Amino acid sequence: MTGRLKLILAVLLVAQFMLAVDFSILNVALPAIGDGLGFSLTNLQWIATSFALSAAGFTLFFGRVGDLIGRKRIFLGSLALLGLSSLVGGLATSPEILIVARVAQGLATAAATPAGLALLTTSFPEGPLRQKALGLNGALMSAGFTAGAVLGGVLTDLLSWRWSFFINVPVALAVLLVAPSIITESRPAERPKMDLPGALSVTLGLLALVFGLTQAGEHGWTHPAALMGLAAGAVLLIAFYLIERRAEQPLVPVHVLKKPTVAWGNVLGLLAFVTETSLVYLLTLYMQKTLGFSALTAGISFGVLGVGTVTGGMLAPKVIARTSTLTTLVAGSLLQALSTAALLLLGDTAASMWLLLPATFLGGVGNMLVIVGFMVTATTGLPDREQGLATGLASMSQQVGITLGTPVMSAVVAATAGGALGAQAILDGVTVAIAVNTALVLLGALIAAVALRTRKQTPRTA
Template sequence: MPSAPSQPRLRRPGWSLALLALGHLIISLDFTIVYVALPDIAADIGFTPHSLQWVVTAYAVLYGGFLLLGGRLSDLLGRRRMFVLGMTLYGTSSLLGGLATTPAVLLAARGLQGLGGAVLFPAVLALVNTAFTEGRQRDRALTIWAMAGAAGLTAGSLAGGVLTQTLGWQAVFHVNVPLAALGIAAAFALLPADGRATRGSIDVPGTLTGTAGVTLLIYAVAHGSEAGWTQTEVPAAAALAVLLLAAFVRIQARGRNPLMPLRLFRNRSLSGAVVVILVFGLTMNAVPYFLTLYYQDVLGFSALETGLAFLGSTLSITAGSFLSERLIQRTGTRGALLTGIAVNALGAALLAPGLRAEGSVLTTLAGVVVVGLGMGSTYTAMWNAAGTGVAEHEQGLASGVASTALQVGTAAGLALLVAVANDDLAGLSGEALRAASAEGMRTAVYTLGAVMLLAALAALKLPRPRARLTARGTPSQPAPAGDTAELHHAD
């Protein structure tokens, strides 16, 4: 496929980066902002305990399933166009969700939000990776961008609690409407205009098999954890997903113009980052979920109190993002990732003992702070690695591949960890249920911390940083991205 023209640089890089960070913040917020509001949504609209989980799952299934296609369309049709389309989908679906009076309408709105995320995320990350020069400038841009997204995972719980308590659950949807409108207006003023769209280059068989396969895989994992793994639709969806994904890989290997060229994975930085991102989704993305349950179900916090309890986590994630930038400059992306992975595991080991029935915010504070530092530093470094050495005209696709790994990991990890946490809760109530719930959460957090360490094996496969030569020919500090020397020829 012919290369797309070079992406124009930004005229107002500071404001443009703020807009891209806003797009990432909206996506991350919508994962967790509904958590605290779920009891109020169930009571007001009439969800059953079984169907309520689909308020979260509908978003995850559509988001994860369409990321590959969203990334490819970003490269072919233009990143600003897809940014505007994604913001439009978010604004429309959020308005619909806030006005919903039946479960069907609310679930449709959440699914449409997920589709908006699948369109928006690859465009946003590709714009960061192409509009800022690789090295220090891109490291700083990715730090700000990643900080907005990582903080959004916990800030969503904070915002959800405040909005639900003060304005009602509808506000967790309506808050996106003015943000999306602002994003659409600002896009035309700040983001570089797209050139002519590339036509006739979409791999239709690959798109159909890949999108359907990933969607069914996430559906099977998410639905199986709630409905039971022996329900007929769960193994059927899983088996069909495996067949479709096998067909997808075959098409990508043999097709003329594949949706996801397998040669991308010869880039050691991208392939290593994808594995780290998958493990991060399997493990650390479940922490806000378990903290929400602990604060509400074990400690009995209100929606507002639960939201405020996440303030420490939000601040520590922000600090971790800034720490990651310093580490990347000093040790390269590889070293920053290894440090972040170790801090995540340490944080889980500190957090788990504090999750007890007689505990409090203080018993979890040390673990929450250290986990936040680890999440912030890892999140920034793993996206830095995913974009390193990727050709400019394939940045959207690389973003889609990496973010698909995150969503598959998140869906699978949450399903498995919830099963671990809820293993011994049958037939319990009252104080016995509180104590058993806390014990199950401790086991789940210990488990996710141990599994997170496996990401170090993938991080070790990233290229080592290479020293640059100064004007006098003597070695200087490691290259800012640390990983670019052998990657520009990987494709």
């Protein structure tokens, strides 16, 4: 790896880490924000929901826009928007201003994440170098999600919730100062036309789907808003597929979706993000409601998970090189499943932390093997002109997975606890949800072993 490639990698990794932190940094700070700006209890969830809607709903659309006008241009513009919206959010004096800032942050994330991944995959050729770059990228993205929970607790307790916004400003500014001189523009040789019907149907479909999921987590799966959102999302996504079959220049060519590596790779990525990010929610609930830990102590406990994800990201390219992508996916899923299943033995005393900490470390390693394997699988074998699409799909799987996991597991906990809020009731609900989480991880291992087994796996040497 040349010095210039190392610089490109460093800039892109810093940006992706910052974007990942944004997904979780406000989770711990929500009560403080509500008190500071006067959010009602029912409206507090919109701080997270407004971000999730725009981040997940517009990812595929902005991935294609990057193909049209240039990924570097989209990347830099979205980081400028992120820095500005973070400043506005930190200075917000009313709930309305904060929600506008969160929507803008979500749009910036929807644009920057696929553009940054496309710049990474087009800067590094297929093979060991790209696998190493994707491994580090995946490690820092997952570590960023965990670090957000830790950082949010520290900043809120020691300074103010406003610093959860302000912290983005200097990082975005530094990337904007360095990136233009070292990153070259990347776009297809032939500029495609925008498939407007396809873009509208998939964006509205994802918005409806994510809205339905968040409402289900908040009010239950039978709530009218949840049912309407999920139904509308399903109809619009079916319409999107039918539109793409007939479009002259589709947003997502059907032949790309039919590639097993793209289709099943993204399913595995979705499951990977659903399971690990929702496990963070479950363990936060367990540590605070059952063990009585403070938000700061619970957040710091996830540092072990962060170390595990970084370790897994560093190991993943080596495992892929010595075995195969398929072996890495299956082995990572099994390690994550065993580690998650061990959490079924958690009790109601602090002594359970001796089980929780090593289990989350090993689960983080396994999860990161899956995430890197998914990234390599979903972006391999496609020409540069389709890398924006491939990374857009991968980013969409990531962001929908992050959004999907918490409401699903929240609904499981609520159904099991039956409305009770006692320490034992929460423990019972969390235990059932951990069992569901383990089953989803095992489903991923089965999908990888069955759906990708016919693909020729050629071991690579570093």
